[in-house]
Amino acid sequence: MEKEIKVRVPATVANLVSGFDVLGMAICEPFDEIFLRKCTTPGIKITHTDNFGLPTEANQNVAGVSLMAMTKAIGNMQGGWEIEIHKHIKPGSGLGSSAASAAGTVFAANSLLGNPFTLQQLVPFAMEGEKLASGAAHADNIAPCLFGGVTLIRPDGNAEIIQLTSPDIFVVVLHPQIELKTADARNVLPKEISIKDAVRQFGNVGALVAGICTNSPALMAKGMIDLVAEPYRKKFIPLFDEMKHAALSAGAIGGGISGSGPSVFMICENRQVAVTVEIAMHKKFESLKIPFHTYLTRIQTKGIEIL
Secondary structure (H helix, E strand, O other): OOOEEEEEEEEEEEOOOOOOOOEEEEEEEEEEEEEEEEEOOOEEEEEEOOOOOOOOOHHHOHHHHHHHHHHHHHOOOOOEEEEEEEOOOOOOOOOOHHHHHHHHHHHHHHHHOOOOOOHHHHHHHHHHHHHHHHOOOOOOOHHHHHHOOEEEEEOOOOOEEEEEOOOOOEEEEEEEOOOOOHHHHHHOOOOOOOHHHHHHHHHHHHHHHHHHHHOOHHHHHHHOOOOOOHHHHHHHOOOHHHHHHHHHHOOOOEEEEOOOOOOEEEEEOOHHHHHHHHHHHHHHHHHHOOOEEEEEEEEOOOOOEEO
């Protein structure tokens, strides 16, 4: 059995506008790298090579909590772990930073141990990390991170993961360099919605899933309308409506808030359109004098990769 491993973990876009807590996709950029070593010393030692100030105590770190849940499930395991995280997915970006640490760590540990768990079985362990990060054990970032591509989560208590066909699209992401905590973004959501809005939302999610599976831009566009989260969360993102309108006018199929924000994503049919959309979003946001970064990327169909 190998004693150390290095993995590349993709960023993820959750919700995909109307698919609140049930849809997500992995993207090629940005990504984290995690180096995991099995050692004889008991416990979990965590090292970060970034300046984000994340905790290194195992019970306060999403990677540590997820690995502890997995280790507990194995039982009677000797020794401990050393985790070195090279994080390029900024915490609070809305691009699945906590999910990358949680999913990447349990994936790496599972690989070192000879894969005693399936990807589906790893999901609950990684969700413990998400619970620590946001107060809710959701899988919409965890699933695409582990499985790659576009995933649908059926929240039946076990978070059943359904892999969808990945459409042939380009993704433009604009990440304002401001932090938005997932817990804060969840707190602004309504506790209840009307039957009328629920039915409309069901129809939108159905159209989006059908559009993804058939690679139909028209259907995807019809399905990327959100009545549940975007109307309440967009207030946290400066010039959100203006940016979205500029992107759609430049030819984007659709898009919205990535996860809980503040990143905004737009999907495009081809690279030429994506370049135009990126420029349009860039021009709109740069007037605010707030630092930001853009990514022109594609869907990462492989999920976590062993390096």
